[in-house]
Amino acid sequence: MPPYxxxxxxxxxxxxxGRLAPGHRIPSxxxxxxxYGVCRMTARRAIAVLRAEGAIYTVQAEGSFVGPRSARRHRPLRRSDQxxxxxxxxxxxxxSAARASPPR
Structure with a gap:
């Protein structure tokens, strides 16, 4: 499978x-x-695929956010919130990891 x-x-x-909720900014x-140690075009293609699927939307100069474009009416999370x-x-x-491991 290609990296993008x-x-x-x-x-x-x-x-x-649910680790990325509607309105949550995805990584730039x-x-x-x-x-991921990839080139710019690979990262750009990954974002484009998700945008084409309707999983995310992009706001110029702000970033890409989870949800369909119609979700844009909701305020994206501020960087501090994220x-x-x-x-x-x-x-x-x-x-969770600490609770799952036995005490030493």
């Missing part, structure tokens, strides 16, 4: 699992490039 399809699949799975092209949501998810994941 792998990236699109991962983002799609994050949306379906630059963030995808750094995270950081807080990401931190809550990391804490939840770490807490």
């Amino acid at each position: 399809q792998q990236i699109a699949r991962q983002i799609r799975e994050d949306i379906q699992a 092209e630059t963030e995808l490039r750094n995270q 950081v807080a949501a990401d931190l809550r998810e990391q804490i939840r994941t770490a807490w």
